Amino acid sequence: MNDSVLLLSLASAIVIGTPILLAGLGEMMTEHSGVMNLGVEGMMLGGGVVGFWMSSQHSSVALSLAVGAGVGALFALIHAYLAVTLRVNQIVSGLALVITGTGFAGFVGSSNDSALIYARPQSFLEPVFGESMQDLPLVGPLVFGHDWVVYMSWGLVAAAAFWLFRTRAGLAVRSVGEDPASADTVGISVGLTRYVYTMIGGAGAGMGGTYLMTQIFATYQHGITAGLGWIAFALVTFAGWRPWRALVAAYVFGALRNLGFTLQILGASVPSDVLNALPFVLTIVALIIISARPAAARKYSAPSALAVPYSRETR
Amino acid sequence: MTDESTPAASTAEPATVQASGGEPHDAARLNAITKSFFGVPANDRVDFDLRWGEIHALLGENGAGKSTLCSVLAGLYHPDSGEIHLDGERVDLASPQQALEHGVGMVYQHFRLVDRFTVAENLALGHPETGFVTSRRSLERQVAELGRRYGLEVSPKAAIWQLSVGEQQRVEILKLLYRGVRILILDEPTAVLTPQEAQSLFATMRAMAADGQAIIFVSHKLDEVLEVSDRVTVLRDGERVGSVETAEADPATLARMMVGRDLATPDRTRATAGGAALSVRGLFADGDRGLEALRDVDLEVRESQIVGVAGVAGNGQRELAEVITGLRRSKRGQIFLGDVDITRASTLQRIKMGLGFVPEDRMRTGMAGGLPLASNLALKAYRQPPLSKGPVVSQKAVEERARSLEKQFDIRGVRWAMPTSLLSGGNIQRAILARELSAGPRVLVAAAPTRGLDVAAIDAIRQILLDERDAGTAILMISEDLEEILDLSDEIVVLYEGRIMGRLDPDEASPEVLGMLMAGRTVDATPETAKDTA
Amino acid sequence: MSLPLGAFELTVERQQIPSRLVRMAAPTASVAFGLLVGAVIIWASGQDPILAYTEMAKKGFGGRLALTGTLVLATPLILTGLAAVVAFRMKIWNIGAEGQLILGAVASSGLGLWLGDNGIGGPVGIVLMLGAGALAGALWAALAALPRAYLNTDEVISTLMLNFVALGIMNYLIFSSFSHWRDPGRATFPVGRFVDDSMFLHRFTGRLHIGLFIALAAAGALWWALRSTRWGFEVRVTGDSPRAALYSGMRVDRKILSVLMVSGAFAGLGGGIEVGGVLGNLDPRALSLGVGFAGIVVAALARLSPIGVIPVAILVASFTNAKPGLQVLGIPSEIVTLLEGILFLCIVGGEWFLRNALRLHRRVGPVEAAAS
Secondary structure, eight states: TOHHHHHHHHHHHHHHHHHHHHHHHHHHHHHHOOOTTTTTTHHHHHHHHHHHHHHHHSSOHHHHHHHHHHHHHHHHHHHHIIISOOOOHHHHHHHHHHHHOOOOOOOOHHHHOOOGGGGGOOOOOOOOOOOHHTTHHHHHHHIIIIHHHHHHHHHHHHHHHHHHHHHHHHHHHHHHHHOOOHHHHTTTHHHHHHHHHHHHHHHHHHHHHHHHHIIIIOOOOOOTTTTHHHHHHHHHHTTTHHHHEEEEEEEHHHHHHHHHHHHHHHOOOOOOOHHHHHHHHHHHHHHHHHHHOOHHHHHHHHOTTOOOOOTOOOO | OOOOTOOOOSSSSSOOOOOOTTSSOOOOEEEEEEEETEEEEEEEEEEEOOTOOOOEEEEOOSSSSSSHHHHHTTTTTSEEEEEETTTTTTEESHHHHHHHHTEEEEEEOOOOOOSSHHHHHHHTTOOOTSSSSSSSSHHHHHHHHHHHHHHHOOOTTBBGGGGGGGHHHHHHHHHHHTTSSEEEEESSSGSSHHHHHHHHHHHHHHHHHTTTOOEEESSSSSHHHHHHHHHEEETTTTEEEEEEGGGOOHHHHHHHHHHSSOOOOOOOOOOOOOOOOEEEEEEEEEEEEEEEEEEEEEEEETTTTTEEEEOOOTSSSSHHHHHHTTTTTTSEEEEEEEEEEEETOOOHHHHHTEEEOOOSIEEEEEEEEEETTTHHTHHHHHHHHTEETTTTOOOHHHHHHHHHHHHHOOOOOOOOOOOOOGSOOOHHHHHHHHHHHOOOOOOEEETTTTTTOOOHHHHHHHHHHHHHHHTTOEEEEESSSSHHHHOSSEEEEETTTTTTEEOOOOOTOOOOHHHHTTTTOOOTTGGGGGGOOO | EEEEEEEEEEEEOOOOOOOOHHHHHHHHHHHHHHHHHHHHHHHHTOOOOOHHHHHHHHHHHHHHHHHHHHHHHHHHHHHHHHHOOOOOOOOOOOHHHHHHHHHHHHHHHHHHHHHHHTTTOOOHHHHHHHHHHHHHHHHHHHHHHHHHHHHHHOOOHHHHHHHHHHHHHHHHHHHOOOOOOTTTTSSSSBBOOOOGGGGOOOOSTTTTHHHHHHHHHHHHHHHHHHBHHHHHHHHHHHOHHHHHHHHHTTHHHHHHHHHHHHHHHHHHHHHHHIIIIISSSSTTTOOSSSSSHHHHHHHTTTTTTTTTTTHHHHHHHHEEEEEHHHHHTOOHHHHHHHHHHHHHHHHHHHHHHHHHHHHEOOOOOOOHHOOO
């Protein structure tokens, strides 16, 4: 039963969904602070390529993920400086970051003396749980068949949900994203909050990119993220800015990536090109449905100050 | 006619009252505060002192520097020079947060509440004693307790956007009390309240003062200041005129200190009204939140007549103006311009039929603030020759027209390509009137035509409206300023919760009667109510 | 914000109207700074920055071949730049030029193939082809414009998402189906069918085709329309304040529709021109190069001026054109993309100096204030 095509493809949806989830969750934190960072794809590539390089130098996967996250956060820092301090248009800055991150990854990846294209990660993660648990029907492959990064991502979802909606710090960041002037009057530093959460978003993207390159593809290629960063960006909207919904949505989007393959085995032929576009179609549909229903819009729409620069002495 | 250019004769003696010995220190003492914006001083060496347990009114006209002074004390603005002492200690307030730590909090005119948060969440926000993990239940209990103590009851679970303006103000005050504020600054708190809500606010203020807290009450309404305060400090043009004990003050003196001259006796000439120019029959409409904002409104404005619509903000005035001008849909009822039914007509059709509109939100509705004035003056006329021929607009014609209107309506301070928003409020309002009146309207809807303007501009704008009435235009004037309503109107209607509460002749209307109607009480003694739908 | 410097202090002040000097100096300094950062990175990677820069300039502009190549690459960039300009002017954030360009290419190649199949070609065919491209771009944009105009659906997300839907459609037509667009003779390595030679855009010299002049004309037309027509006036007013637009009797919903569709039409025309002037078929490998996103940055660097888009697009295109040449010299061509990104970030950041002025004042200390 555990060999059924459906189950296997669901399990692999979780695998491919993980980098989407990591990057998407990060972007969700960023957007809750009122900063929109379109540069996810660039940060995934830029952070991922350095994380991948680390994995080819050192056997610790945790170290390479941390390095990837750190570099992703540095890319995000550029966006934070432009968007928060210099108050430039966040769309333009985010897109410029995509180009920079892509160029950086390409440059580092194809530099003569590094030649990451031929490099391989030194180690791969094994499932956390033993064979006996992985062989359990249904829950074996779905729940117990994963490496620790997958479980960490679940932990991060729970932590993000708790952090955002049950803690003082979450209240603070959401107030900065909803109404920075009000947050300012109660002494919350709008600028600092936005910097921190923008960098958290970059870290998520960098970690997602590293996981994708080191654990899923185990190789670096030019443009290897192939739009996953954009899916992660869409995820935030599709999930209505809620972490738990993001978990489900990430795996739905992950499943769509694999669905073509699955369907083919099952005898139906839906081209992968169509399926690849489905996450984006779903996001548009969700967006339209929400905006058509004012009650839902109050609850699941973007933070009110998203992409709006803040300055105090605007009279 | 009033003489507006008389320089402020110093009629008022600066009567500073020395702190009496009871308390060791004043709650707050501000010395020689100066604060400028873009080189224009908003406060010029202002001294101010506040005692514990007093309600201290800060009186002055719009632009006198009241809000700036309060913002300095609340840490929002850093003064260019001057000193602040709190409870005898010299302090430097770099942020509202620091002010809060010193026990100083301010309720701004624009509430600083997060719309999508609940009342409890708003209170927890930024409060130093909020635990890292927020417990909703205990928070909600605390909020309810605090509310009961000061008569500020509001449901802690409600989201802010679900509350009325009066309730939102209570949340603002609660927020500061919850933070342990001992010096409370209220910036024009009654501007958005019904008289009843204002009374309940005054009760809260008295309860707090009795508790030993110090309250600064900013207002430009004499009656309120006399009713609730213990002491009054008057500001004019960014400078302190003087302070007096309220018990020793009389309205005329205060008014003179505030304005710098005697108040003008209103010009009571009347034009003879002609035929009906604007008629509204049985009008119903919804507000932004989907609640009914207008209920069965009947109105008639005749040529050469000003009908004043009085009422507390938020009782359907904005919706009335928007429905008449086509910016909002009506649910039922009819609107006639002359004898043409315009209920279903578009805004553009109404404009073309001679309906002018001076909206209350000048900067974003009446003007596109980022565009130069010439473009804004062309906002409606750009569709016809000489400004445009077919689809092509002549930039030259637009600018020529702007120059002639600038001269005709005495609009000052215009520079080429400068965004309109940089002009002063008075000049912006002149410009809006210039644009609307140059179209030669049959009917003009003017909402809050002088709100926030200085005295000279107010006089000028009112005169323009009176001249326009005399020239035959029918004017529907919506205003929260009772004085303005009484001075200019040929007939007054009062809106309350979207209904017309009564119709009055201004010669027979008193502020008291108007106040009752605005608060939703029918006044049996007024014979005018019988004139309804005559 | 202030920085004390002895008896003076440096303060930052908001300014509304930047001086002419600042308007010229800010971007120049930003470019210089960006090039410096790029030089450090190139140097750190063991390459010679001077050599890299001179080579880039040479491959971008040196000689007829380089120059025409740059201009050919600039053509779609000008059009996607214009697409961004017209939408951003009204604060409608169309970031879907990518998808609109692709749909334009799909429609024009589709129509071109059909016309060819039916024996129609030549100038009539070209005009129809380009028209179909513009129309398809406009209609694709309308998918985001209609919900934006009538439901207030956020167009940033919807236009962005539609890019990838368009990409999916194009890939499907060539890679995953035996469609009208696909060359049936190439089963293993799928490519698009080529339109009839008579519908290729006229070429002047090298690869330079008439499309450049169509793009230049489009820039001029947009400049004129924004400046001197009732539509342009309405766009400016609506962009500044939608409420003021409604107030003065303009139909904001229609303006949103028309602006987004005009924006889409520019991008779609770009797609048509790529098919007619460069590719000759629907080629997914050539049409997913980020020219739509780059157009947005180009528009921002041109400060939303339709004419300003032209030089900026040519400069950016020269970078792209230099890529293959650098690779030959052993300099990783991706340095160009990286440099492009760095320059974009620096110039975008440099805009700050247009809105703020640094001023040096004598310090006003507490002592002086007390004395006065």
